[in-house]
Amino acid sequence: MDLSELERDNTGRCRLSSPVPAVCHKEPCALGVDEAGRGPVLGPMVYAICYCPVSRLDALKALKVADSKTLSESERDRLFAKMEEDRDFVGWALDVLSPNLISTSMLGRVKYNLNSLSHDTAAGLVQHAMDQGVNVTQVFVDTVGMPEKYQERLQQRFPGIEVTVKAKADALYPVVSAASICAKVARDKAVKNWQFVETLQDLDTDYGSGYPNDPKTKAWLRKHVEPVFGFPQFVRFSWRTAQSILEKEAEGVTWEDSSIEDQEGPGRITSYFFSEAPRPRPPHRYFLERGLEPATIL
């Protein structure tokens, strides 16, 4: 799995795919969708699809693919290598969403939450396989949020395909297990070889699991706070854990779309009855519109 494109620029998203096996153009195919790294406060989230002809599902099953969470790292690597050997009938594709993309989506003026981002990414990958000419007839997805709603949305988007969205699909369907292995292998590799955009002094690469409740991960976050910039882009700023560390250990920042209540405390109630001081005449509109103020203090 060659992630060098991601290593060149990991500020956005990066799609990677295997060549499409010739047989997948002709024969009806089953396609599985799964993700890795949804929960961690560090590193990318990886979405993966894996597909093969419906007639060859037994051969995929024979590889003994299983839910990636039940496998050790070396078992996952071994299984991914086996899938690569079977490239005459098994294909895959990945979408790596950088932590910066996740932060900026979730913290946008118009919030783009992780569920919507996940759903759109999954649908994008199915579309990508179809665009590459894979004859997709069945799609199996491990659910994010409510399976019924998610299934309905995907079914609407892909009316000609039989869509199944289920919790624990990664344990139930071999194509989803295979997708979960691709996703997890990619996520682990991306985290291990993460190219920090920033120049960091005494960078500690012992992040722990990356999950917010891991004391090692929390300690890593605290150690790498920068008072003005916050964290390196490797951190998902939109995570509660990251935000609360910044609130305590970094300088405050107000944005033009921060709510007014956040910026000013409530006024005194007496201000409605008495004018406390003569109001200074506001500056001319010319100055207001240009953000110009007289410099009276240094």
Added chain:
Amino acid sequence: MESGEDATGRHRLHLRPDTLRDAAPATLHLLPCEVLASRPAPVERFFTPAIRQRADGLEVSFRGRTLRGEEVVVPPGLAGYVMEADEKAEVLTGLGRKHKSRVEDDGEGQTRPEPLERGFDRCIGATASFDRFHLWGLETIPGPDAKVRGALTWPRLAAAVHAPVPED
């Protein structure tokens, strides 16, 4: 300055002209947010390497939010300086010596240096100069209507407004 009601807000400013000559060019970024502190920041290590050139302008992120940016050139006839006020008393003493030549008549035919008062006299000097800077907007490129672009038109207008009007 002279109209200030509050005595604590009154200052007499002295510009150290030599600093204008020596000010090295700096790369500046104007962000669409306020950092509630004034302190040095590792811009070169954290911010600059994260800037990406996109088809329609610059992109970077700050505190997990997308910024879109462009370069603004300081209008001709103007020069940009980063000014800093000196807080320390020894600077004022130094200034006193330097300005020995500046004298005033004490009314008895003798001259003495203009006295400097701590807390009233302040020195400002340039720490850097610039003829362009990066202007950043939250998720959108600020464009021609940006406030600061309007602000840069003020010096020309001010010069016109304050220019002496010929009698006839």
